[in-house]
Each structure stands twice: as structure tokens, then as C-alpha cells.
Amino acid sequence: MKKRIYYHDTDCGGVVYYANYLKFFEEARTEYFASKDAAIKQLSDSGIMFVVARQEVDYKFPAKYGDELDITSNIAATSGVRIEFLHEIYNQDKQIIVKAKTTLVCVDKNLKPQAIPEDLRKKII
Secondary structure (H helix, E strand, O other): OEEEOOHHHEOOOOEEOOOHHHHHHHHHHHHHHHHOOOOHHHHHHOOOEEEEEEEEEEEOOOOEOOOEEEEEEEEEEEOOOEEEEEEEEEOOOOOEEEEEEEEEEEEOOOOOEOOOOHHHHHHHO
16 A cells, blocks of 8 residues: 655654554555455444454654655464454655554454454455
């Protein structure tokens, strides 16, 4: 996924504010699911939702106002209720900006953990 950095993404020094990367990861995961014909909105409407249970981020190099980032998100592992995503963000010069791991838990509409449906698991992996 491509992401252009705008002024509102940065801090007073013109560097991407660290917490904004969490939004970038969310957007990239949403695009990942959509690319696998598993739109988050449709899943949610059918009672299948995902919540972030754990987030690890390693900041390697600053992204700045005007940069164009390339964000990759891939599933590294799944279990009964969990999905582990690995994210990497590079700038337009192919410099690594951020590496991250996000653990999602599948929940129902009452936010109780539930098994990832097998047909969904096959679609997204």
C-alpha cells in the first residue's frame, strides 16, 4: 500500500508522529483483507471482528513530510483465534522506516473471543 505523508501526519519537527504508524498499519491490514475478498465491514456485519491484542513496533528511520511510503502487511501465523501480521514500511528511497508485529484476536459482537472461521482462514492465508 502506498501512503503519502502530509503535514497533519507529522510533529513540529516535520517527522511522522510515532503513533500515526498505528493508523498506517490498520489501513494496510484493511487493504490486505480486501485484497483477499474478505472486507472488514462485511466480516463485522456477519459477526466476525478483529481487535488488536498486542502491538510491537521498531522505529528504524524517520519518515518526513512529503515522503511516499510503501507499506507491506503479511500474515506470519494464525492459531484458533489469533492472527499475527508483520508490517514493513519503506520510504521512496527503499530505506526501511518501521518494522512491526500486530497480533489480532477474532471476536464476536460481544467482544468475546471466537475461532476464526475456517473458510476465512483459507481465504486470507
